[in-house]
Amino acid sequence: MSSVTPTAAAPGGRATSAPLLGRDHEPTIFEFSSEGRRSFSFRTTGLPEWTAEELVPAGYLRPEPVALTEVSERDLVAHVTRLTHRQYSVDLGAYPLGSCTMKYNPKLCDDAASLPGLAAVHPATPAALAQGWLELLWSLGDSLCEVTGMHACTLQPPAGAAGELTGLLLMRAWHESRGERRTKIIIPDSAHGTNPASVTLGGYQTVTVPSDERGLVDLEALRARLDSDVAGIMLTNPNTLGLFExxxxxxxxxxxxVGGLLYYDGANLNAILGVTRPGDMGFDIVHMNLHKTFAVPHGGGGPGAGPVAVSERLAEFLPGPVPARGDDGTFAWRTPSRSIGRVHTWYGNALALARAYSYILANGGDGLRRVAEGAVLNANWLRHRLRGTYDLPYDRPNMHEFVASTTTLKKDRGMRALDVGKRLLEKGFHAPTVYFPLIVDEALMIEPTETESPETLGALADALIAIAGDEPGEGAAAPRTTPVGRVDEALAARVLLPTWDAVAAHDAS
Amino acid sequence: MGHFVPHTDRDIERMLADIGLSSLDELFEVVPEALRLAGGLDLPAGMPEPDVLAEMDRLAALNRFGSDLICFAGAGAYDHEVPSATKRLTFRSEFVTAYTPYQPEVAQGVLQALFEYQSLISRISGLPIANASLYDGASAAVEGVNLAVAAKKRPTVWLSGGLHPHWRATLATFAAGTGHRLVDVPLRNGVTDWSAMDPAAAGAPVEAPAALVVASPNYLGAYEDLKAARHVADAHDALLIAGFDPVSSGLLAPPGDLGADVVVGEGQPFGTPLSFGGPYLGLFACRSEQVRRLPGRLVGRTVDTEGRPAYVTTLRAREQDIRREKASSNVCTNQTLIAVACMIQLSWLGTAGLREMALRCARGTRYAREALTAIPGVELLTDAPTLREFALRTPVPATVVVERMADEGFLAGVPVGLDGGVVTDSGDALLVAVTERRTKAEIDNYVSCFEKVVR
Structure with a gap:
């Protein structure tokens, strides 16, 4: 195969020059504490300086202040900055975690969400005084409906899992409005673990449908499971193997x-932007992960945003309030007539929603299509490069991600998927998702995203191919160039030390 | 290729040739033709970055906030100080653009920050275990109830009438799926009247609850008697779930010390701007015996291969991606970045600063409360003790007060009502909050405008 990098362009997404200063661990903030040190500073108010005893009834007042830390601002800033040097991130390098869509997060969106006119607005501000926010949320919902081919949308769910549960409660409310109490939800065996957990919390039982040899839902097996007790099916399309159903x-x-509804898990929506739409495929309910598809940064594990869009017949069941546009062009809050109720204290993760809206504006309809093209091109190209080195259990045209495996490498040389991931960390890349989906042995689930250049992809492929040639045992020793080596996870579970106080008590015993 | 897609036309040609294709459209041949979107998305064309910012600026300018609408509103969202150190550090892109720490060797920054966050939340809640955050106060309450029902294997939960009405609404939404039975316990004189649940008073046999959920201070700002709630919980072998305002822990005994089994709360006051309601921060802490039922992620300290301290997400077997349909929570993504902000803010405040913050809130609140209740016709809804929030009856309805006060440059507060002893998010009373950011001059001006608009 010819190289796509004939020139000497360096791979921008390879983080081999990261500043890792020394081999020491970073002390905790508690260890920097020194009695009397202070950082805080409050406004001059001119108010009477009543004492705590004058303000709080004796029975409620705590005898001593709660012990936090006493650190200077300089030491606090130094500590937290050093913590950031011990952290991989998209801004540092490529992050090919399958199913996570770790694309570059445009700085533009950071600035949009930092505007004081958005960030400093109280959520109980009357709608008439927050028209900009209502218009933003309404416009975002409208855009998301267009992208998914749906009719109406709630922006409240603060994460994908919350969106899933919201969707299942919508299904429940829909069936109950028709006088039906159905009990089962069908999910494929390749589904995310969140799906069955959400099904249980939605009050349903999970029925699993197997995948066929193509890696797709086995249509005959599905038909055999369908009856009038099935409330619906939850599908990811493309599925977690990166294959279009x-x-x-x-x-x-x-x-x-059979009267069931179709739920679209939007984890993999990035693959089909502007290409095809869940609504056109026949889905009734769609959740989106704005922190995947629409470039909201993941924040080390949140905040995300998991809006849910629905077809017309489900619109009046959506959580409320939702922004609505009046005939005069002004915006107001409205609660749908048969709303299932709130799923968030306020309106969802509003600033994350503002980020996503600015991303959609920057891309436009044409740009979103190019996102999908880039994502699918990159994933297919990388799969081709790895053929012959790694097993490809489903070696057919994939969408935004694909699943490789170390089954043969494990048999021949003892190399496990986990080892490949840890070795990749040494080579300046984040590891792929490992051991998922569960139906693939020694799975490496790889999603390069559209924002990585061909040079970065080439370097990533070279690194993966080089790792496959490792001497036996090398993987087990990795990673050696990271801030810490392999972490003793068994010890963490056996001797639970979730706080500094627990550490102190353990050290004293 | 596009704004954030780096490929040149030449790159695309070469890559397509490498995989044996001749056009980008061929990438999507696996999508049945009938399902392919002809004509593309009906959205405006992409905009240059300065144009996007101009549009966002236009929207932002349609909102009122800050010195143009001085904030006396609370209801779970407070205008507290967010210092430069917290803002700058929270925006470090290593935190902002990281994924969930599944590879601990390259995620020690986020993991250690979360460990320190858990340590601080444990101390202010008075309980030994705190998770790595949930979505917001309402979701923390929902997860607390799920934990209690799983622990006690009984579906009934008693909710204090003083809970945030949006927490109550969210609990009700999710109870439709879990089948939990939520029973309201009314307020009397602004605090929960547990005696209403005596079988004699209730007029019927009372179903034993798995948990009692009570907030202190409650939605009206009043301190609840958590020790009394503990006695009621004990009488029914129920867990006590306490909602708390973390700022109040600067002056008040922590709920864990007063007998709460689970502490939940809204962490927004520590380092997160008002943000039109999100992203906020769900605080969650519990006793050690409940750790196997803890929702969400938990970070533990351990060692690496060289024996150096290291951090990792632990007790993973609890989590949804492993337990699947047996899980009692489906939380995966949480609010890590907001938890990091909280950790930085609590460190910036420190021992003395948290107390000072609470004290300053209490001073401003007392000053405003005394001045407002001196206005003829303005009365307290309850005279229970309070820290930084209180509810007023006014001669004109609260919505009118809010409307007229906006013309004077104030967000006067949040309308609140009582329906059968249960607080509601609409009504004729006004909930007023005073944080450490309000000066005497602002309060004096607020009070004189208030006097004018309620006439």
């Missing part, structure tokens, strides 16, 4: 035939 139209027809 080609039979989706037949699946939708079969599920609708």
């Amino acid at each position: 080609e039979d989706i139209a037949a699946i939708a027809e079969a599920v609708h035939e």
Whole structure:
């Protein structure tokens, strides 16, 4: 295969020059504490200086202040900055975690969400005084409906899992409005673990449908599981193998035939932006992960945003309030007539929603299509490069991600998927998702995203190919160039030390 | 290729040739033709970055905030100081653009920050275990109830009438799926009247609850008697779930010390701007015996291969991606970045600063409360002791007060009502909050405008 990098351009997404200063651990903030040190500073108010005893009834007043830390601002800033030097991030290098869509987060969106006119607004501000926020949320919902081919949208769910549960409660409310109490939700065996957990919390039982040899939902097995007790099916399309469910139209027809609804898990929406839409495939309910598809940064594990869009017949069941536009062009809050109720204290993770809106504005309809093209091109190209080195259990045209495996490498040389991931850390890349989906042995689930250049992809492929040639045992010793070596996870579970106080008590015993 | 897609036309040609294709459209041949979107998305064309910022600026300018609308509103969202150190550090891109710490060797920054966050939340809540955050106060309350029902294997939960009405609404939404039975316990004189649940008073046999949920201070700002709630919980072998205002822990005994089994709260006051309601921070702490039911992520300290201190997410077997349909929580993504902000803010405040912050809130609140209740016709809804929030009856309805006060440059507060002893998010009373950011001059001006608009 010819190289796509004939020139000497360096891979921008390879983090081999990261500043790792020394081999010491970073003390905790508690260890920097020194009695009397202070950072805080409050406004001059001119108010009477009543004492705590004058303000709080004796029975409620705590005898001593709660012991926090006493550190100077300089030491605090130094400590936290050193913590950031011990952290991999998208801004540092490529992050090919399958199913996580760790694309570059445009700085533009940071600035948009930092505008005081957005960030400093109280959520109980009357709608008439927060027209900019209502218009933003309404416009975002409108754009998301267009992207997904749906009719109406709630922006409240603060994460994908919350969106899933919201969607299941919408299903429940829909069926109950028709006088039906259905009990089962069908999910494929390749589904994310969150799906069955959400099903349980939605008050349903999970029925698993197997994948066929293509890696797609086994249509005959699905038909065999469909009856009038099925409330619906939850699908990711493309699925977690990165494969498009080609039979989706037949699946939708079969599920609708028995009165069930189709739920679209938007984890992999990035692959189909502007190409095809869940609504056009026959889905009734869609959640989106704005922290994947729409470039909201993941924040080390949140905040995300998991809006849910629905077809017209489900619109009046959505959580409220939702922003609505009046005939005069002004915006007001409205609660849908048969709303399932709130799923968030306020309106969802509003600043994350503002980031996503600015991303959509920057890309436009044409740009979103190019996002999907880039994501699918990159993933297919990388799969081709790895063929012959890693097992490709489903070696067919994939969408935004694909699943490789070390089954043969493990048999021949003892190399496990985990070892490959840890070795990749040494080579300046984040590891792929490992051991998922569960239906693939020694799985490496790889999603390069559209924002990585061909040079970075080439370097990533070279690194993966080089790792496959490792001497036996090398993987088990990795990573050696990271801030810490392999972490003793068994000890962490056996001797639980979740706080500094627990550490102190343990050290004293 | 596009704004944030780096590929040149030449790159695309070469890559397509490498995989044996001749056009980008061929990448999508696996999508049945009937499902392909003809004509593309009906959205405006992409905009240059300065144009996007101009549009966002236009929207932001349509909102009122800050010195143009001085904030006396609370209701779970407070205008507290967010210092430069917290703002700058929280925006470090290593935190902002990291994923969930699944590879601990390259995620020690986020993991250690979360460990320090858990340590601080444990201390202010008075309980030994704090998780790495949930979405917001309401979601923390929902997860607390799920934990209690799983622990006690009984579906009934008693909710104090003083809970945030949006927490109550959220609890009700999710109870539709879990089948939990939520029973309201009314307020009397602004605090929860547990005696209403005596079988004699209730007029019927009372179903034993798995948990009692009570907030202190409650939505009206009043301190609840948590020790009394503990006695009621003990009488029914129920868990006590206490909602708390973390700022109040600067002056008040922590709920864990007063007998709470689970402490939940809204962490927004520590380092997060008002943000139109999100992202905020769900605080969650519990006793050690409940750790196997703890929702969300938990970071533990351990060692690496060289024996150096290291951090990792632990007790992973609790989590949804492993337990799947047996999980009692589906939380995966949480609010890590907001938890990091909270850790930085609590460190910036420190021992003396947290107390000082609470004290300053209490001073401003007392000053404003005394001045407002001196206005003829303005009365307290309850005279229970309070820290930084209180509810007023006014001669004109609260919505009118809010509307007229906006013309004077104030966000006067949040309308609140009582329906059968249960607080609601609409009504004729006004909930007023005073934080450490309000000066005497602002309060004096607020009070004189208030006097004018309620006439």
